[in-house]
Amino acid sequence: MRALLWTVGVIAVILVLLGLLLEAVRWLVIIGIIALAAVIVLGFVRGRRSAQNYPSRR
Known part of the structure; x- marks a missing residue:
């Protein structure tokens, strides 16, 4: 039972992160x-x- 609680807790933390x-x-x-x-x-x-400051020469 304790292992199941740990597993569920770890999965919950991973999902939150x-x-x-x-x-x-x-x-x-x-x-x-x-x-x-x-x-x-x-x-x-x-x-x-x-471009406005330096007009092109034609």
Whole structure:
């Protein structure tokens, strides 16, 4: 009986930790996507600024 309780307890702890880890990974992915979008927007804005500062010769 004691072994069964230990087994159930260990499995419960593993499931809780796995749930927390998956939740953290989900938030990290969301933060990563937001950061990637910000970098793309900033790169586009800075690129347009530098293109306006240095007009191309024709």
